[in-house]
Amino acid sequence: MxxxxxxxxxxxxxxxxxxxxxxxxxxxxxxxxxxxxxxxxxxxxxxxxxxxxxxxxxxxxxxxxxxxxxxxxxxxxxxxxxxxxxxxxxxxxxxxxxxxxxxxxxxxxxxxxxxxxxxxxxxxxxKGLCQICGANLNEQTCDCKEESIDPRLQILSQLLDD
Ligand SMILES: [Zn+2]
Ligand SMILES: [Zn+2]
Structure with a gap:
């Protein structure tokens, strides 16, 4: 042109x-x-x-x-x-x-x-993708944060800390 x-x-x-x-x-x-x-x-x-x-x-x-x-x-x-x-x-x-x-x-x-x-x-x-499960956080929520620490392991880690 x-x-x-x-x-x-x-x-x-x-x-x-x-x-x-x-x-x-x-x-x-x-x-x-x-x-x-x-x-x-x-x-x-x-x-x-x-x-x-x-x-x-x-x-x-x-x-x-x-x-x-x-x-x-x-x-x-x-x-x-x-x-x-x-x-x-x-x-x-x-x-x-x-x-x-x-x-x-x-x-x-x-x-x-x-x-x-x-x-x-x-x-x-x-919001991007969940780093753990790959869910599209614009379209759905996931429970990864809550589940990422197993309650039983949490108790164990507290015991180890003491
Ligand atoms: Zn996007
Ligand atoms: Zn997730």
């Missing part, structure tokens, strides 16, 4: 909105729907700024209870577009576009994948 930004650079227009979809299910298996990219490129006091939101529904597995769930992941992204860099150290903060054609398809895909959460939880307060 390339966008011609010549009119923006020449100040013929000040804003250029865009929207497109791209399918990345073959490179990112958690992505369950086409990736929707929407945003704009604008000329703000002769600085070209790209801002966009990249989103898609993803099929995930909860890190705590192993339940499968779907959720829309939405990643915002904004950066300045320049035709060259004066200082090589600034590389990470800018997008370099030497011609008037700005490639945003690949950029959107890489920014989307980089923006994924490192932890996936089915809900903020997921």
């Amino acid at each position: 390339q966008i011609n930004i010549k009119q923006l650079r020449d100040r013929d227009i000040s804003v250029l909105p865009f929207e497109f979809v791209t399918d990345i299910s073959d490179i990112e298996p958690t992505v369950a729907s086409p990736v929707k990219v929407s945003g704009e490129i604008r000329n703000q006091a002769d600085v070209i700024i790209l801002s966009m939101t990249i989103e898609a529904e993803r099929n995930l597995v909860c890190d705590r209870c192993a339940k499968e769930f779907s959720r829309v992941t939405s990643v915002p992204f904004e950066a300045c577009v320049v035709d060259h860099l004066d200082n090589e150290d600034d590389e990470d903060d800018f997008i370099i576009c030497e011609t008037d054609l700005l490639e945003i398809g690949e950029l959107a895909v890489s920014m989307f994948i980089l923006g994924f959460d490192s932890k996936n939880l089915c809900s903020e307060d997921c």
